[in-house]
Amino acid sequence: MRGSTAGLPDNLQGYSTKYYTLLTILDLLFASLVVCPCVVGYWRAVWGLMDIYLAPFGDPYNGLISISIGMTGHLIFSIFQKVFERNFHPERNRIIFYLVSRNYTVCFAFICVNGWRGPWECLDFLSKTDMFSLIATTLVGVVALVSIRGLRNITAPPFLIATDDVKGYFEVMTMFRIQVGDKTSLYVLDCLFSVLIVGSLVVFVWRGVWLMLDIILFPDNFTISSWGSLILGYICVVFAFLLQPAMRYTCERLNGFSRLLVADTFILFAFFGTVNVWRGIWNLLNIFFLPDNMELSCWITHWVCLIILILCRCSNSLLVRGVYIDAEEPAGKCVVFPCYYLRVIFRKKKLKKLNVASASHNTIVRINHKDEKTVENHVHISTITTTIEENNIEERK
Known part of the structure; x- marks a missing residue:
């Protein structure tokens, strides 16, 4: 559920600034009022269904089952990402x-929910829920x-x-950016650290x-409440x-530790808003949407939200996949939400x-800069050259 802004557009060539601003506002409204409620609804549905179906196992075993599903599945999808990428592409079929x-x-979404539910349930079993313990964790x-x-x-x-773009669809970024083609043992360790350590800290x-x-x-x-x-x-x-x-203006004029500090502070503020929105939607669904039949409520929410997305x-x-580094984007892009x-x-x-x-004139438009694409946000912004060449390939098909 995280992403990068690297390669995403700052403007739309050929469109006015006012038009781009309008599209920006619509994007933010779409993210807040459509994508977010659907994502929360899906997570609440799967989490609730696991609570129901794993209840007979009791604590802490139902949490351990979720951990097994989440961690094993996440590792499999991380380790075999290149296999998916090589074998499944629209150019083939x-x-x-x-x-x-x-x-x-x-x-993967089912795995991600279990990957969070497992550590959460085990923490509930192993630690207290008083204010001091919560602040400490x-x-x-x-x-x-x-x-x-x-x-x-x-x-x-x-x-x-995170859109369903073809490029990078199966990509899962790891903490130390070790490639699959590098030493296998190091890559597996990188995946383990990314899933077990970073993922668990986020749940904390x-x-x-x-x-x-x-x-x-x-x-x-x-x-x-x-x-x-x-x-x-x-x-x-x-x-x-x-x-x-x-914040972007400020970060563009900072570097090093000061830039990182400002970016992290802003992320924490946004995170506080995120948790409140999730908690509000999640709890209100439990309160008002078929509260007497939680199983049916979860199944309806699951399918409706999934189909809409x-x-x-x-x-x-x-999906909660991939590990991203604070302030790794250039200048002030580190505080721009994707x-x-x-x-x-x-x-x-x-x-x-x-x-x-360009095709009508039998020419190819070229730009003197490298092709850029996002990492993990699955929204890839190609240069004109790349897009023209890709579209020509599609037309020939």
């Missing part, structure tokens, strides 16, 4: 790619993530959209803040989006028009 890729997302997670420059991995919708932080809100925010009235979280969360989301230009080509927003949807669609349409125009 478009229908097979579509079927395999969407089933991949469905399976949360600080451990935050400090550890800051130390390894991995705090940005706590990011989730509404502060990102989320669980700590979530349960602290249970204690602090109207603890005697669950419904009001949930509405309070939703309202507070969206207020923080709006402020985070409004602060983004100023697949139709919108945003189903990869469900909520690119309409802007990418319109950019592709513009490039396609240029492709048609």
Whole structure:
């Protein structure tokens, strides 16, 4: 559920600044009001179904089962990512790619939810839920993530959209960026560290803040507490989006530790809004949507949210995969949230028009800079040259 802004557009060539600003606002609204509720609804559904179906095993065994599913599945998809990439591509067979890729997302999303539920349940069993214990576990997670420059991995919708783009569909970034073709043992260790250590630390932080809100925010009235979280969360989301230009301006003029500090502080503020939005939507679904039949409620929410995200080509927003480094993007892009949807669609349409125009003149438009693409956000912004060549290939088919 996290992403990078590397390679994403700062403007739309051929469109006015006002038009680009309008598309930006629509993208942020789409991320906040469509993608985020669907992602939360899906996670709540799978989590709830696992609570129901694993209940007979008791504590802590149901948590250990989820850990086994989550960690094993995540490692398999990480280690064999290149196998998927080599064997499934629309150039070979478009229908097979579509079927395999969407089933991949469905399976991986189920694995991701279990990968979080397992450590969460085991922590509930092993540690106390008083304020002191929650603060301690949360600080451990935050400090550890800051130390390894991995705090940005706590990011989730509404502060990102991961589209179902062909390029990088099966890519899972690891902490130390060791490639599959390098020494196998080192690559496996990199995958283990990324999944077991970084992933668990992120769960520590989320669980700590979530349960602290249970204690602090109207603890005697669950419904009001949930509405309070939703309202507070969206207020923080709006402020985070409004602060983004100023934070980007600041980070462009900083470097080193000061730039990292500013970026991490902004990430923590956005994260506080994210947790509140998730907690609000999650709890309100439990309260108002078929509360007397939780199993049916979860199944309906599961399929409705999943289908909406697949139709919108945003189903990869469900996945928590890959490890990203704080402030690794150039200049102020490290504090720009990867909520690119309409802007990418319109950019592709513009490039396609240029492709048609160049083809009619029997010419190829070229740009003197390298092709860029996102890492993990699954929104790849090609240069005009690359897009023209790819479109020509598609037309010949």
